Amino acid sequence: MDFLITDELKAIQLAVREFIEKEVHPRESIIEEEDRIPEELIEGARKLGLFGVSIPEEYGGLGLNMVGKCVVGEEMGRGIAGFSGYQGAHTGIGTSGIVMVGSDYLKEKYLPDMAEGKKIGAFALTEPDAGSDASNLKTTAVKKGDRWILNGTKHFITNGPEAHVLTTMAVTDPSRGARGISAFLVENTFPGFSVGKIEKKMGLRGNHTSEIIFEDCEVPAENLLGKENEGFITALRILANGRAGLAARCSGACRRLIELSLDYASKRVQFGKPIIENQAIQWMLADMEMETQAAKALTYQTAWKVDQGMNIIKDAALTKLFATEVYNRVADKAVQIFGGMGYMKEMPIERIFRDARITRLYEGTSEVQRMVIAAQMMKKS
Ligand SMILES: Cc1cc2nc3c(=O)[nH]c(=O)nc-3n(C[C@H](O)[C@H](O)[C@H](O)COP(=O)(O)OP(=O)(O)OC[C@H]3O[C@@H](n4cnc5c(N)ncnc54)[C@H](O)[C@@H]3O)c2cc1C
Structure with a gap:
């Protein structure tokens, strides 16, 4: 490699x-x-x-x-x-x-x-009854002449309020389960499209998450993305690639947490010396560094495999799982190093700690990643 x-x-x-x-x-x-x-x-x-x-x-x-x-x-x-x-x-x-x-x-x-960022994109798979069980969709798409008519509600959609173009999954053949789902490109200006509730979240301020509602939403036939009834496979491929990108963002966030922690621990004096001179603090910093480097190495290994055209279903899942859990452990240690100041909004640490939490939930929870990894392992054995 x-x-x-x-x-x-x-x-x-x-x-x-x-x-x-x-x-x-x-x-x-x-x-x-x-x-x-x-x-x-x-x-x-x-x-x-x-x-x-x-x-x-x-x-x-x-x-x-x-x-x-x-x-x-x-x-x-x-x-x-x-x-x-x-x-x-x-x-x-x-x-x-x-x-x-x-x-x-x-x-x-x-x-x-x-x-150019003139049109913003989003990905609309999740629904109230289709979270981890992502193929359990209720949104339907029925072909009428040269249009598809979409009905249903998506929720928790990142960039939902701002998005101009949404990669949207809907059921086109209810008799075929996951193999009866198709992907569509839906514009926010299409008749029957609307943005529903905008969520109030623990973190990720500035990045909005909302419901997307389709009421007899008219989508031109040519906006079918990929082949009919192959939308769920497309969604899984999109998510697998997305997981490597998310893992990279987690390593970057860890890097900032380490930089801030090193700086604070060198300046904060207790018992007459900077707290970084205590082995307990040094060990936390060493573990933060070790785990971050391991997450980064795994991320680039998976990215490299994507670029070689290799199957990355298992790699993407274990990379996302590891990098997001490392991010949360590193954020927790950073709060510990900052002491009470780590809990205060005047420090970025408090925000980063809250922002870390979502990464173990979206783009597939940690439990779902473990399910994927184990399923791939069992297939091989
Ligand atoms: C801020 C935010 C942004 C999001 N952005 C998007 C987006 O842009 N597009 C999109 O389509 N979706 C998006 N999502 C949805 C996200 O992917 C889902 O929330 C996630 O997949 C989990 O689904 P759920 O919330 O319904 O949880 P549930 O599926 O209800 O899970 C609840 C708990 O049960 C566990 N669980 C479920 N099934 C099993 C099982 N078989 N074995 C063991 N444990 C299990 C889960 O791991 C979890 O701990 C976003 C979510 C959030 C919170």
């Missing part, structure tokens, strides 16, 4: 790092307190091409492979989760389906605007 990054990718990495440090970190309190991504950050991300990392160059994107996407994801993860979640859901689960299985017509119609 060769994870050495090219000079071109190194330049992108450094540009994103500078953007995060100079533009994103100083706006942390705006995102947190006002629950919005400032327009200048969206503009900055546009200039860097961050809305098109995974979109091929012929459609105006950066055309990065999965290792490249993870390099960008890691830097974004060092920023603010609400912002990286917005950009990550768009570039990952929001656009990758079009790149993977979209027709030339759909690619030409949507990808250039999505690469």
Whole structure:
């Protein structure tokens, strides 16, 4: 395996790092307190091409492979989760389906605007009765002439209120279970489309999550994404690739937690010396570093396998599981190192601790990842 990054990718990495440090970190309190991504950050991300990392160059994107996407994801993860979640859901689960299985017509119609961030993407699979049991969908799509008519409600959809183009899964043949689900590209302007309840969440401020309601929503026949009744397989492929990107964002967040913890522990004096001089603190820092590096190594190994066209169902699941659990352990240790200050909103640690929690739930819970890993192991044995 060769994870050495090219000079071109190194330049992108450094540009994103500078953007995060100079533009994103100083706006942390705006995102947190006002629950919005400032327009200048969206503009900055546009200039860097961050809305098109995974979109091929012929459609105006950066055309990065999965290792490249993870390099960008890691830097974004060092920023603010609400912002990286917005950009990550768009570039990952929001656009990758079009790149993977979209027709030339759909690619030409949507990808250039999505690469520029003029159109934002989302992924609408989950429903009230279809969470971990993701194929238990109630949303239906019935063909009428040159249109599909969608009815149903999705919930917990990242970027739901802002999204212009939603990769949406609906039942097209109820007699076939998971093999009777198709994927569609639904625009927020199509008749019968509306945004429902916007959730109030524990964290991820700035990144909005909502219901999406389809009431006789009219979708042109050509907006079928991939083949009819193959939408659930497409959804699983999108999610598997998304898991490597999410794991990269987790490693980036861990890196920031370590940097902040090292700095605080070197300055905070108790019993007449900086707390970092205590072995108990050093051991926490050492464990944070060890686990972060292990998560990062696993992430790049999986990304490399994606780029080789290898089957990554098990790798993606164990990478997502490990990286998200490491992120939560590292965040917990960071709060411990900060002591009471780690619990106060004036420190970023408190926010990062809350933001870490979602990663063990979305894009498949930790339990679901374990189910996938075990199922693959049993298949092999
Ligand atoms: C902030 C946020 C953003 C999201 N963004 C999106 C999005 O953009 N698009 C989208 O489609 N979805 C999205 N989701 C949905 C997310 O993927 C689901 O919430 C997740 O898959 C879990 O489903 P659930 O919430 O219904 O939990 P449930 O499936 O009800 O699970 C509840 C608990 O039971 C456990 N469990 C369930 N079944 C089993 C089993 N067989 N064995 C052992 N344990 C089990 C689960 O692991 C969990 O601990 C988002 C969710 C959140 C909270």
